[in-house]
Amino acid sequence: MYKAVIGLEVHCELETKSKNFSSAPNQFSKIPNQHVAPTDLGLPGILPVVNKEACKKALLTAIALHCENPNEIIFDRKNYFYPDLPKGYQITQVTKPMGKNGYLDILVQGKWKRVGIHQLHLEEDTASLEHDKNYTLIDYNRSGVPLIEIVTEPCLETSEEAITFLEDLKDIFLYLGVSEAKSNYGQMRCDVNISVKKEESTELGTKVEMKNINAFHRVKQAIDYEIKRQINQLENGEKILQETRRIAEDGKTYAMREKVDAIDYKYFIEPNIPSTKITNEYLNELKKMIPKLKMDRYIQYIEKYKMKEEDAKVLVKNKKIADYFEQVQKNCHDTELVIHFMTTFILSTLNKLEISLEELWITEEMLSKVIQLVEKGQISLDHGKKILYQSIEKKIDPIELIKKENLHQINDEKELIVLIKKIMEENPEQVRQYIEEDNFHVINFFIGQTMKQSNRQANPNKSLELIQQELERRKQNEQSI
Ligand code: ADP
Numbered sequence: 251m252y253k254a255v256i257g258l259e260v261h262c263e264l265e266t267k268s269k270n271f272s273s274a275p276n277q278f279s280k281i282p283n284q285h286v287a288p289t290d291l292g293l294p295g296i297l298p299v300v301n302k303e304a305c306k307k308a309l310l311t312a313i314a315l316h317c318e319n320p321n322e323i324i325f326d327r328k329n330y331f332y333p334d335l336p337k338g339y340q341i342t343q344v345t346k347p348m349g350k351n352g353y354l355d356i357l358v359q360g361k362w363k364r365v366g367i368h369q370l371h372l373e374e375d376t377a378s379l380e381h382d383k384n385y386t387l388i389d390y391n392r393s394g395v396p397l398i399e400i401v402t403e404p405c406l407e408t409s410e411e412a413i414t415f416l417e418d419l420k421d422i423f424l425y426l427g428v429s430e431a432k433s434n435y436g437q438m439r440c441d442v443n444i445s446v447k448k449e450e451s452t453e454l455g456t457k458v459e460m461k462n463i464n465a466f467h468r469v470k471q472a473i474d475y476e477i478k479r480q481i482n483q484l485e486n487g488e489k490i491l492q493e494t495r496r497i498a499e500d501g502k503t504y505a506m507r508e509k510v511d512a513i514d515y516k517y518f519i520e521p522n523i524p525s526t527k528i529t530n531e532y533l534n535e536l537k538k539m540i541p542k543l544k545m546d547r548y549i550q551y552i553e554k555y556k557m558k559e560e561d562a563k564v565l566v567k568n569k570k571i572a573d574y575f576e577q578v579q580k581n582c583h584d585t586e587l588v589i590h591f592m593t594t595f596i597l598s599t600l601n602k603l604e605i606s607l608e609e610l611w612i613t614e615e616m617l618s619k620v621i622q623l624v625e626k627g628q629i630s631l632d633h634g635k636k637i638l639y640q641s642i643e644k645k646i647d648p649i650e651l652i653k654k655e656n657l658h659q660i661n662d663e664k665e666l667i668v669l670i671k672k673i674m675e676e677n678p679e680q681v682r683q684y685i686e687e688d689n690f691h692v693i694n695f696f697i698g699q700t701m702k703q704s705n706r707q708a709n710p711n712k713s714l715e716l717i718q719q720e721l722e723r724r725k726q727n728e729q730s731i
Pocket residue numbers: 255256257258259401402403404405443444445454455456457512
């Protein structure tokens with residue numbers, strides 16, 4: 251039996267105002283070479299200035315991934331030539347990266363797996379190249395954009411584990427607000443390293459590398475195809491070449507170039523950037539800024555709120571939705587009811603209207619107030635939802651709407667008894683049956699009429715009580731005459 255071994259190198263562009271080492275805007279633009287400073291072009295005499303916000307965001311991510319943090323920040327030069335790298339070197343981190351030896355726990359098929367993070371470092375993105383038949387265009391907008399690279403240990407075993415890891419990582423970026431991590435914009439991309447070995451072997455097999463895959467489904471395709479291809483190769487007595495391959499449109503991988511030796515990048519400490527001390531105070535400050543993350547909430551929702559796994563999964567996926575739920579949960583007593591409203595009303599409304607939570611008319615306070623009315627028995631669950639739907643439609647606060655359109659439940663006994671008496675005057679035959687024949691079934695008839703004539707707003711329990719009292723009173727009167 252063979253076993254696959256997968257290691258990922260994930261790149262993610264950070265969201266900052268300016269680039270990592272220059273003041274040019276860190277902004278996507280369709281117009282090429284619009285956001286470019288001399289530093290990004292590698293012009294002679296340039297001096298890089300480190301972006302504090304980028305360092306902060308890289309450190310935040312490293313902390314969220316349980317990494318050991320350095321006591322100072324040092325940048326290094328990685329020397330190589332490529333047209334997308336005008337300086338002839340990339341400023342990155344080797345000597346003291348932002349984080350080392352971290353981990354992320356992922357849940358795959360009901361089992362927890364700890365994915366080792368070898369290291370996390372901050373570097374700069376390259377320019378982007380657009381190849382034509384006879385020429386290549388270079389766009390320097392991306393040159394110098396802050397980029398973090400997260401390198402996992404070779405510890406993943408299936409494409410499902412790899413995808414779960416990538417999805418959870420993306421959600422961490424979003425929870426932390428360090429990046430929008432849009433893979434269709436190339437903001438998050440990953441190199442996949444993969445090898446296979448005999449299950450009992452303690453040595454890793456020769457790895458194949460696939461660079462810069464944007465979409466998660468392509469990562470899955472690449473892994474699944476490579477596992478099969480490599481096992482086949484070994485079964486046929488052939489060797490696996492250490493090479494770089496690419497995943498093509500047809501879902502197959504093709505060899506690009508053989509990787510004979512590790513490239514010697516002649517790293518050295520970037521002489522133009524002084525090292526910066528990182529104090530424990532600063533690290534503690536950053537730790538306090540990290541919100542409760544997705545999987546921690548997932549565990550909490552299941553254990554504390556007894557949520558179903560599938561409900562917990564959708565609620566924690568987006569931090570804003572999870573925060574919204576937690577706020578409403580705090581405001582209300584009946585958590586089960588809150589979960590019910592979140593899954594059957596909030597999420598389904600977002601889906602139906604194809605809007606984000608920010609665009610939803612119903613705020614946490616509004617939903618809380620409606621749920622509180624249901625809790626107190628002042629409106630029914632369905633009535634509550636009906637009010638919420640109307641509130642969205644009319645853009646009126648639900649509580650206002652209840653007042654304005656008189657949608658509240660009728661609890662006032664005087665009001666109810668007036669209605670009940672009127673119904674009894676209209677239906678003397680049913681009253682007679684109760685008095686003369688002791689026909690208790692007519693009570694149901696009167697309840698039905700009361701609900702119908704009150705537009706379903708009459709309090710059903712109170713109505714029942716009052717109907718019984720009124721019928722009894724009439725019976726006594728009759729007998730005493
Ligand atoms: P390189 O020297 O080729 O850059 P590294 O040891 O730095 O290789 O590892 C790069 C990535 O490849 C890491 O994510 C690591 O987990 C993964 N990796 C290393 N060896 C293997 C292997 N034998 N099979 C699969 N992945 C591997």
